[in-house]
Amino acid sequence: MDGGINNPGVVAFIDALLDGRLRLGQTVKQDELCELLEMSLSPLRESLTLLEAEGLIQVRKRMGVAIFYPDVRFVGSTFQFREFLEAEGLRRFVPRVTDEWVQSTAEAHLEIIEYVRQVNDQRIFAKPVKALEQAFHGAFIGAFDNEQITANYQRLMQKMYLLRLINLDAVNAVNTIQSMREHLQVLDALKERNVDGAVDALQRHVRGVLHRTLTR
Amino acid sequence: MDGGINNPGVVAFIDALLDGRLRLGQTVKQDELCELLEMSLSPLRESLTLLEAEGLIQVRKRMGVAIFYPDVRFVGSTFQFREFLEAEGLRRFVPRVTDEWVQSTAEAHLEIIEYVRQVNDQRIFAKPVKALEQAFHGAFIGAFDNEQITANYQRLMQKMYLLRLINLDAVNAVNTIQSMREHLQVLDALKERNVDGAVDALQRHVRGVLHRTLTR
DNA sequence: GCGGCGCAATAAATATATTTAATGCGCCTA
DNA sequence: TAGGCGCATTAAATATATTTATTGCGCCGC
Structure with a gap:
């Protein structure tokens, strides 16, 4: 059991934040995330549920993926x-x-x-x-x-x-x-x-x- | 933030365990889970990543979804x-x-x-x-x-x-x-x-x- | 001119089709 | 007869196509 910490999509997302390809507080479309993280929609969405459960993003109908900004x-x-x-x-x-x-x-x-x-x-x-x-x-x-x-x-x-x-x-x-x-x-x-x-x-x-x- | 506790697929899975449609330790194919939980493959798989992160299942290539048996x-x-x-x-x-x-x-x-x-x-x-x-x-x-x-x-x-x-x-x-x-x-x-x-x-x-x- | 209704555009959500990979069985060879 | 290689089968993983839903804009009516 790794608590989902090693999920490839989660790792790619965190890395993208750490090296500046994504920013805290930003909102991006799922398509854009696919390109940026170099993965297809299906595995991306499987990772998005994990990130959302962690409070790191919110997936919003029509709006895209809102990356959290820590308050x-x-x-x-x-x-x-x-x-x-x-x-x-x-x-x-x-x-x-x-x-x-x-x-x-x-x-x-x-x-x-x-x-x-x-x-x-x-x-x-x-x-x-x-x-x-x-x-x-x-x-x-x-x-x-x-x-x-x-x-x-x-x-x-x-x-x-x-x-x-x-x-x-x-x-x-x-x-x-x-x-x-x-x-x-x-x-x-x-x-x-x-x-x-x-x-x-x-x-x-x-x-x-x-x-x-x-x-x- | 709800920690993924309210994800519909997760809720359906837990309910299925609690009312006996699924059993601890059982291994089921993803297709069977789709039928049983009355959902399509895409949303199911999005929930499976959550369940796996919680240690409640293991998704195994070719084998299906192995439901944990608490040791x-x-x-x-x-x-x-x-x-x-x-x-x-x-x-x-x-x-x-x-x-x-x-x-x-x-x-x-x-x-x-x-x-x-x-x-x-x-x-x-x-x-x-x-x-x-x-x-x-x-x-x-x-x-x-x-x-x-x-x-x-x-x-x-x-x-x-x-x-x-x-x-x-x-x-x-x-x-x-x-x-x-x-x-x-x-x-x-x-x-x-x-x-x-x-x-x-x-x-x-x-x-x-x-x-x-x-x-x- | 202002307000509301509807339509069009866009993107998420889902369903489906295709690809990939793993396992087991059977056949061929030694 | 035994061991290994390859093919076929099965199911997961992914890519794509379709559907659904929301938002904003524009047009029509009041």
């Missing part, structure tokens, strides 16, 4: 849900975390901070940073050992990456390094098996991401 | 997720609950217990019981005031009703009355604004439902 409520509920899932996942992760994991994850963070500082180009550091973020946050969610929670979380994170489109300026080296430093604070508390401290640090991090997402 | 892991993860969401919703609900709500909800429970005892026929009491359950549990989830959590919860509950199909004998008057009594214990704690007591009672209830779902 304050949407951003808020996405972050609230994320914080809630990760915080509880983290609580469950603490008793099973190993010193080795904390150690190697912390080292990976120190290395990537240096890497981001040096290349200083979002197009280059984006990919390794994303991989590290997924390993970091994914570890907490994995502690639920619950495929349905994992599927929901992956859909949430897909939305999180779309929310960055609101304010692309914020996706820069300074903010990325700040994020990695916040991760390190979680790791510091994890090293001591300090549950409440780790959860506090995680909440500060998620709220930091929210703030940086919305602040110009 | 222990699936049941466990569904109940775990539900308990987790409701417990946290309940915590947030306590500070805003009114005496009037507790009072009227408790009365509704006492009335329905008497009603179930008298009619003693699942086909008759199922509907009002379901409405009361939704009002009761929905109040907790509503306390999040988060449309994405609400959408996820509704999908979870849709699955919960399907899980009853594993053991239809368990859907009887005795078990229903037991469920309503467990609700009343939550309400007792709520009346005192006893957060931990209410959460404990809710967890006992969810675990009771799980036990009754699996026990013959």
Whole structure:
């Protein structure tokens, strides 16, 4: 079960948004989407139901496909849900975390901070940073050992990456390094098996991401 | 945003399962599903992607549509997720609950217990019981005031009703009355604004439902 | 001149036809 | 007789054609 996250049409749609071929808030005809995503109408429409269920589009008779534009409520509920899932996942992760994991994850963070500082180009550091973020946050969610929670979380994170489109300026080296430093604070508390401290640090991090997402 | 819960094809599919026209674990051809659900192939396939994303079916080349049969892991993860969401919703609900709500909800429970005892026929009491359950549990989830959590919860509950199909004998008057009594214990704690007591009672209830779902 | 009704245009929704792919059976060969 | 290759069958996947529905514009009537 992948929660529909790997549906080819959904992936193509998200990619088109991320690389600017589609814009948040835009309305496009189904025919235009077919061309843009290089797929035929039938498989496209099968994906549109998924995107609509996720709240990412609305299919409107005669009007076409209206791509969502995240309002304050949407951003808020996405972050609230994320914080809630990760915080509880983290609580469950603490008793099973190993010193080795904390150690190697912390080292990976120190290395990537240096890497981001040096290349200083979002197009280059984006990919390794994303991989590290997924390993970091994914570890907490994995502690639920619950495929349905994992599927929901992956859909949430897909939305999180779309929310960055609101304010692309914020996706820069300074903010990325700040994020990695916040991760390190979680790791510091994890090293001591300090549950409440780790959860506090995680909440500060998620709220930091929210703030940086919305602040110009 | 309704999370795809109201998609006509999805509704028709769930209804077909609930009234026995389809069975858990069965594999059916898409053509057969078209006939059974009285819809054409195109809209059916648009719904199949939703059902597959929910883990309720697998569409297999050449084989047809394989309807899931809930294994222990699936049941466990569904109940775990539900308990987790409701417990946290309940915590947030306590500070805003009114005496009037507790009072009227408790009365509704006492009335329905008497009603179930008298009619003693699942086909008759199922509907009002379901409405009361939704009002009761929905109040907790509503306390999040988060449309994405609400959408996820509704999908979870849709699955919960399907899980009853594993053991239809368990859907009887005795078990229903037991469920309503467990609700009343939550309400007792709520009346005192006893957060931990209410959460404990809710967890006992969810675990009771799980036990009754699996026990013959 | 203003208001309403109807028609035409457009695009979504659905039904159908075609293509693709997978499986199993049978035949041929070693 | 056994093993493998190929063809035929079946059903999913996709592409296309048709139908339905909505919107806007224009014409007619009041």
